[in-house]
Every structure is written in C-alpha cells, then in structure tokens.
Amino acid sequence: MQVVVPFSATDPKTRLADVLAPDERREFSLAMLEDVLSAIRATGREPRVLTTSSIDVDAPQTVDSRPLTPAVNDVLAEQKDTAIVMADLALATPDTLERLFSTPDDVVLAPGRGGGTNALVSRHPDFRVDYHGTSYLDHLRIAGDVRASVTEVDSHRLATDVDESSDLAEVLIHSDGSACQWLREAGFSLSVTEGRVEASRDGKG
Ligand SMILES: Nc1nc2c(ncn2[C@@H]2O[C@H](COP(=O)(O)OP(=O)(O)OP(=O)(O)O)[C@@H](O)[C@H]2O)c(=O)[nH]1
Numbered sequence: 001m002q003v004v005v006p007f008s009a010t011d012p013k014t015r016l017a018d019v020l021a022p023d024e025r026r027e028f029s030l031a032m033l034e035d036v037l038s039a040i041r042a043t044g045r046e047p048r049v050l051t052t053s054s055i056d057v058d059a060p061q062t063v064d065s066r067p068l069t070p071a072v073n074d075v076l077a078e079q080k081d082t083a084i085v086m087a088d089l090a091l092a093t094p095d096t097l098e099r100l101f102s103t104p105d106d107v108v109l110a111p112g113r114g115g116g117t118n119a120l121v122s123r124h125p126d127f128r129v130d131y132h133g134t135s136y137l138d139h140l141r142i143a144g145d146v147r148a149s150v151t152e153v154d155s156h157r158l159a160t161d162v163d164e165s166s167d168l169a170e171v172l173i174h175s176d177g178s179a180c181q182w183l184r185e186a187g188f189s190l191s192v193t194e195g196r197v198e199a200s201r202d203g204k205g
C-alpha cells in the first residue's frame, strides 16, 4: 500500500490566521506534517508527500500545484491500493493509523469532525475523492456509486484535524510531538476561561 500525505505549502491553515502570522502558519503546518510522517513511518510504511510546491522535508515528495481533489484523484488512478492521510492530523498515532491501514474493505474512511475526511484507504480501482464541505458524506455516496464496500474508522485522534484556534488546545492536551513543541515555544499554553479549556498565547486568555 502506498501512503500519500497531501500538503498545502503556499498559504496553509488560513483558518488559523486569527492567532498565527503567515510565517507561523507555515512553520506550524510543517511541524504537524513531521508528526504525521513519523506516525506513518512507525507503522512500517514510507509516506510520500503530495505538495503544492517543493518543501524541505525528509520524505519523498511529488509536487502538484492543482487543487486537492484532482491531485489526489490522479494518485488514486495510478495505484488502487492507496492511503491518503491529511497533514494536519497532529494527534495521529501509529496505533490509530495502523487500525486505518489494516481495516480490510474496499474503502475505509476516517471522518473528521464537521463532515470532512481526514484519512482514507482505497482498494477499489474506481473510487475517487471529492474534498471540502461534507466530503465524508460525498465519499460514502461515491463508494456506493462504484459499488465499493465501506467501513468507517471511529477514532478521536484521526477525527481531530487542526483547522481553527479552538483545535490548538487538543494538540496541547493529547500530543507531545513537534506541533505541540512548536506551540509551546510560540508561547501557547492551556488556560481555563469560565470553565472552557483554550490554548492561549503568552498567558493572554
Ligand atoms: N496537495 C494539496 N494539499 C492540500 C491542498 N489544500 C489543502 N491541502 C492539504 O489537505 C489537508 C486538509 O487541508 P484543509 O484543512 O482543508 O486546508 P488548509 O489549506 O490546510 O487550511 P485552510 O486554509 O484553513 O482551509 C492538509 O493536509 C493540507 O495541507 C491542495 O490544494 N493541494
């Protein structure tokens, strides 16, 4: 099975712009990518990064500047036994990824909170992706259209993609990898405001 990690290199994580400057978003995205690549490697597989432009990373990379969906669909068309794991899964562990990779079905989906598809395995030659919006529901429909059998992997860690500032607390709580270290060095820590846990910067709630 090939394992491919899509990565947006140019202006990543725009939904974190309220708390991170453009350079910081790039650095933090690369730290999350490192965590995801390490977790995949620890399952015994060698990941390949599918990036919008060339990046400094210790892994094979393919540059494809097209939007996510056509870039991933070309990968699926090349080889039917493929896993796609998003680069913003800072909580991913080897165990959770192994559960995804070793679930035997034509299509295995790890949904994200909010309806996205954070990771998937396709072993069906005709399955294709349609990312953004409620892509999880779209992927169930597409699998049905090509008569592929589907299993969902129910995992808090794989469901937690880091998109918005409220997701940063999850990284500080559940990870000790590069992304967590990057946040701590940038001055983020956990705080509790009116009973709600948040990641706040330099002690500012
Ligand atoms: N190769 C490739 N990867 C992408 C592209 N857009 C997003 N990604 C990656 O796909 C995953 C999910 O990305 P999103 O959270 O939807 O988008 P994002 O650009 O990281 O963040 P936002 O700007 O906040 O939407 C992450 O691993 C991104 O790095 C793209 O156009 N091409």
Ligand SMILES: C[C@H](OP(=O)(O)O)C(=O)O
Pocket: 068, 112, 114, 115, 116, 117, 118, 130, 131, 132, 133, 134, 135, 136, 161, 163
């Ligand atoms: C790629 C996209 O990610 P989201 O925009 O949901 O974070 C999706 O999962 O369809």
